[in-house]
Amino acid sequence: MPRPPEISREQRARDREQAKQVSLRRIARLFAPHRSSLVVVIAVIVASSVVGMASPFLLRAVIDDALPHRDVRLLVWLAAGMVAVAAVTAAFGVVQTWISTRVGQLVMHRLRTDVFAHLQRLSLGFFTRTRTGEVQSRITNDIGGMQTVVTSTATSIASNLTTVVASGVAMVALSWQLSLVTLLVLPPSVLLSRRVARLRRTLTAQRQRELADLNVTIEEGLSIDGVTLSRTLGTGDALVSRFTDSSLRLTDLELRSQLAGRWWMATMSIVFAAIPALIYLGAGLPWTVGALSIGTLVAFTSLQAGVFRPLSSLLDVGVSISASLALFQRIFEYQDTAIDVDEPTDPVDLPAPRGELRISHVSFAYPGADRKALDDVDLCVPAGSTLAIVGETGSGKSTLGALVARLHDPDAGRITVDGVDLRDLRLADLAGIVGVVSQETYLLHASVRDNLRYARPDATDEEIEAAARGAQIHHVIADLPEGYDTVVGPRGHRFSGGERQRLAIARTLLRDPRILVLDEATSALDTATERAVQEAFDRLADGRTTLTIAHRLSTVRDADRIAVLDHGRVVESGTHSDLLETDGRYAALAA
Template sequence: MPRDTRDPSGPPPAPVRRILRLFRPYRGRLAVVGVLVGASSLVSVASPFLLREILDTAIPQQRTGLLSLLALGMILIAVTTSVFGVLQTLISTTVGQRVMHDLRTAVYAKLQRMPLAFFTRTRTGEVQSRIANDIGSMQATVTSTATSLVSNLTSVVATLAAMLALEWRLTLVSLVLLPFFVWISRRVGRERKAITTQRQKQMAAMSAVVTESLSVSGILLGRTMGRSDSLTRDFGDESERLVDLEIRSSMAGRWRMSTIGIIMAAIPALLYWSAGVLVQFGGPTVSLGTLVAFVTLQQGLLRPAVSLLSTGVEMQTSLALFQRIFEYLDLTPDITEPQQPVRLTEARGEVRFEGVTFAYDTDATAPTLDAIELAVPAGSSLAVVGTTGSGKSTLSYLVPRLYDVTGGRVTLDGVDVRDLDFASLARAVGVVSQETYLFHASVADNLRFAKPEATDAQLRAAAEAAQIHDHIAALPDGYDTLVGERGYRFSGGEKQRLALARTILRDPPVLILDEATSALDTRTERAVQEAIDALATGRTTLTIAHRLSTIRDADQIVVLSGGRIAERGTHHELLALDGRYAALVRRDAHAGVTEGSTLA
């Protein structure tokens, strides 16, 4: 399997302001979270002050009433902070999940607008990985990291303020190592960010391998070629690389962060020592209650401080994930809807190619299509023939705007297709290709993909017109039968007829048939052709011809050669011309093939 060999250092980090804009629609809820976090932090730091009063006043003076009130206050503080914590988690998780939903939807919508060329050069697994793995890996960041940052930061600030109020000298002792801790966390963050970028690319590579090799087509190819074992080894190699990256990501800076925890846990001993030294050298005496309360605050500072440093590391790591998502969101579709599109309420179906030129690569020495002039009147049929690479399929792709012309224009009812809104163009042009695609869903769901509101009677009428109803009705579950991945429960001819039924249900005035019967045997092709003939009646039909039987009755036949029109006319006119078309016919006749033979 080919591997992704792009720069492992990854893209530059995503701008923080852009990330914050994702949360803008939910700023009201986030404000509530901020209030809850602040209140919880302020309430929690009050507990050590109550403890000081218990140790310095209530117990020594044997004031039972005061002791009871202070103890009850500590219990109420614990209950209050717990309630605030649950509410804050609920709201922040909801906001985070909504942000993830927005990201997933935005990426999917952007990909839906990308041209066909994007998907011909991008592995399916890579696309899936961006939506599933990258956004999935960001879940912790968008659901809890932001809240954790605010919560821990507020706790740290409130605790430091309380510590300063209790004893400022001991506070300075507690903070002497803070710059060292910040330096370590930044180092760890940079290290993990680099590893995360490599890890996500490796996950994308694995997704591509799974998508390609574990599809029905991939399994068939692997087994018939005897490559199942080698594919397993290739997958194992990819998985082994991911294991290494996961371990490196998990352990990156682990010893450094552990050092921080050990030092902060040892600080209470340093505080007791410092309090004793202050007294010995004539400093102010620190009461037992103050010292215990201070150490309690300091221990309370340990968890949010370490968590805050870890959160900083996670946020640095998440920047790489955000940037991979933003890369897709920043893609510029080559084919866009005009700002003031023309809407066709009812298309007649007249198609024209006016000086059309097209090249897949702008640097190509010769275009794929060059100076094509064609007129297809509404309700008429055009057949296009030619050798492989002559531009037949490319010509058909220009009508539904799967690609845009690089010169000239294609018109539908006199309107440049680039000026039409996407909905009008989709309603007006139907495509049936050689490669039939069916979803892993029921027959009825696959048919209704063309017309979601279609009734059962309409489904049956379309299936009857495509000559597939009797076969569907004979199945145990009828129209509720699952077709299997890519329709593998059906034969090639059956899938083609299902595709035709789907197109019949849409009832488009313009029909494009891209070698729709070329891969079928003669008997199946005859049945499918009858369905095609029924579908083509009264429609403008553009047929990419592969077999003589599909085009001899066309109103107009065009022969392409090197991207240019070499000949045009009816079947009989082109035979009389005795040119390229006649040569194709003679070649097949010489091969001893009947009229259902291959032309190109």
């Protein structure tokens, strides 16, 4: 079995530093909304522990009083008391489990939804830098790995701690001399548990990274695009080998994580078992005979076992919490990721936007890029007019469209709609004003109807059909086996590229935005279909502001104005005929 590379000293230090950054107070805040429920749980735990402490004393009375004196009536009452104690503690246990599990699941639910909602607000740059499988792994595997700790840790600590304290008090009441013997094992137990916790935490961090890599392999290898790529390149065997190696490394890490410190813990278990034996041995020595009654001795050793079990559980919980800090750190890292494109502090309302678009001296550069994607772009698109953006690949056309849709914010300058900066509009309001049809069409693995209704959940079937007709796709949908209820398949692979493009166009038509951003929207269409869809766009653009980003100049001839981008700068601007007459960059593109 291949073993993962040994964890370097630097990696261990980094993992420890990351774990330190996870404040236990921050974790405790997750439980703040459930204070009342936790108080009830703690009360139930205390009551259960107090009631449970009656059992050793009942046992001592049976051995020292009821049995030697053959007191049947007392024996019956003591036996009934033992059964009653067991019944009450069992009932308390059911209530405790129900409340604690409910609180834990609600905390998990909040954590999952908060992370998902925060990720939804992050910029495209984050998802460009981060592998999809990595994001999925943190939401599912990392949060799932916390479930036991979140669900049962708080109640386990309270229950075991209460039991240890109550048992300790009862042991002192029975024999303070024997209680001192029990205390001898506590210091080495704590020291060993701390050592195991550090080892388990490091292994947990490495295991989660390996699990994320495994998820990435699954995402890349089993998606429609991934399978198509591996089949056409003949890399299936290499992909299987990569998955196998990753899975074997994960298996080894799981084993090492589970077995971490088990020999130490096993040694402590032997010590815990040896102490009662030593007590029995000591009680039978000639010079100690008669110092303790048999009932007291049996009751004490019973209490001692009741102390060692929760004490071991407490130590194990401490190890689990320490290991879980690696998981919390990974989740909090996402929650703490800065939001580049955020909601405005004082949003401005545009109840009836006209659609005047102004791009004022806008510059933008992608993080880590050597040059600006856009450099001092200054354009104005009057309401209801059409501006076409053309240029060679890499000139900044799609970046400009992304800025208009506020998928990014400019580094300098501003973009306004009717004089209002896009950064002053609520993101939901802006999405209702600006509609985007891009060259990369994404469809959900759902029915055609659901894909179209995704743009406007309250749309009627008639409105959905009208939008499909406008995008010249209704006849294709009608010929499907289940019509609009046909499932499109993963990423819409059931349809051709042109059909997917027209479904995306229909989705935008359904929203009826005031400003349209068409980023190579007809690039995947054949000439006849492109002509039909262009007619639909012409009808839609009537009275609306349209920003058309195109590579094929045939689609922009009739635009009110054309701007030519080159290396992020506007080098020419004018109508089709004027630009041809200047015999400049546009004329060279049209040649």
